[in-house]
Amino acid sequence: MKNAYISAVLQQLADFMELNGENPFKVGAYRRAARAVENSRVPVAEMMDRLEDLPGVGKGTAGVIEEIITTGTSRQLEELRQKLPSGLPDLLSLPGMGPKSIHALYRELNITNLNELKAAAEQEKIRSLPGFGPKKELKILEAIEQFQKRPERRLLHEAMLVATRVKDYLSDDGRILRVELAGSIRRRKETIKDIDFVVATREPKEVGEYIVSMPEVLEIVNQGETKVSVIVRVEGIEMNVDVRLVSPSQFASALHHFTGSKEHNVRIRQRAKQFGWKVSEYGIFDPETEVTQTFDDEAAFFAHLGLPYIPPELREDRGEMEKAERGKLPQLIEPGDYRGDLHMHTVYSDGADSILKMARAAREKGYEYIAITDHSRFLKVANGLTIEELKEQWAEIDEVNKEFDDFTVLKGTEMDILPDGRLDFPDEILEQLDIVIASIHSSFKQDEQTMTRRIVEAMENPHVDIIAHPTGRLINRRHAYALDMDHIFQAAKDTGTILELNANPHRLDLNDEYLKKAKEEYGLTFTINTDAHSVEGLNNLPYGIATARRGWLEKGDVINTLPLEELKKRLKS
């Protein structure tokens, strides 16, 4: 039984308990247990005898976890399901609706799902309940409308485009003394709902006026002394932007606070409490001296709590606090560590630019090498190369290499793994290439066993160096193929195959969580590549680096940081 399943049952149990009016701390305890299970590196089902080793798991929740492992569910959850309508937990996801309101509506008006809630609000039945009124009724209707429209989370690169425009505008005003991105976009999550900024100023009112008069603003959601919230449209992308206005001395604390994540902030406050202090967005308050300590930057903020600087990408409560406390934070990979891109396409297959143009653009970026990896003959839609065309390309690469004495173009391929698991080129071709990437572009719907075997067999070929975009997901568009990832990671370890982190912001594949798991549990090595189909595509690298950092990767985990000669040694012969 997978940890994700056990964790989901615990979450459901917590939702139902909350709706049932249980002690909020008890509910919180179950949520914490769910998180601990989700984050456990070991399958929890294999550690039944020491469940209480998990942080936040005690006698009570250990018993429930054991029950879930043995019976697939929990008796308490089933009883609550009998008692409460199954649609109630869905209502928790409506903004402005918490357990108390939902339970009151159920108790007083027998509302059990979204449709009944909508009908009751439209018939103005809600306003007469104690604690509710006309405004709340209207808010409920708006929330339902918003929810049904489902404003999908935007991809990171779209959010960055909007954020960059807004930041430029903010930086132009002399009354704004400091400005930084905060929230999930600063942590570089793969999708973003709102763009958060923290701004330091002594004239919040005037700056608020300046913000709402930005030409790209479509709508002012909220304009106060401490927060301005607007909807902007930049190049057709509409997003919500929240700007927090603070005094210069509060800036560092506010930046930390609004960067989050929420879970990370909880851990920070708990630590401060050990010293008897209170952390808020304004600083760290010591009740004994009644002094609120402020900081010049985040590093000073962390130092005050006896911690090293924790990079934003790690602030997810995935173990960074424990590591920071012991001085064992990873030295995350930096953009400057990167020496060359090993996956890109040219006019030979479905790319837009020539080998020479790609090479020159990469050299301009300061790279020492690239690999040209056009598609193979099976992939007709992408104009995949025949063996003859591949050999013509080798001749051209040799010509291009004559132009440089400080830069090298490697001969590669992105070769298809065929639906039956065979590879698209024979070994006598593969052995002549510097680098062989294998990947799947067909028959996505095969079952888990077949799909996993396809990839594992490709890894077992002694010439295959890399598996590109291993799970095949397209964020917000297509799910990952059905794969047994533990099996894939084990096979990568056994065969010395390198897994790609594809930096295309639509892919980011492997994702942050798989990277962390593959590194920590299997000790794998990775490669970060843009999969560029044009010179512009090379610019996607920062999204790959950011995702690698979210996956706790260090320089030594990524082959693109190696000098050319060492890279060649690391690749299979």
Added chain:
DNA sequence: GCCGTTTTCGGCCCGACTGTTTTCAGTCG
């Protein structure tokens, strides 16, 4: 329900905002 350099009971992260009140409960990030 969990937990302990304030340790086996009594807390559990903090402050702002909103809409409902007439001093506060609920929700959010």
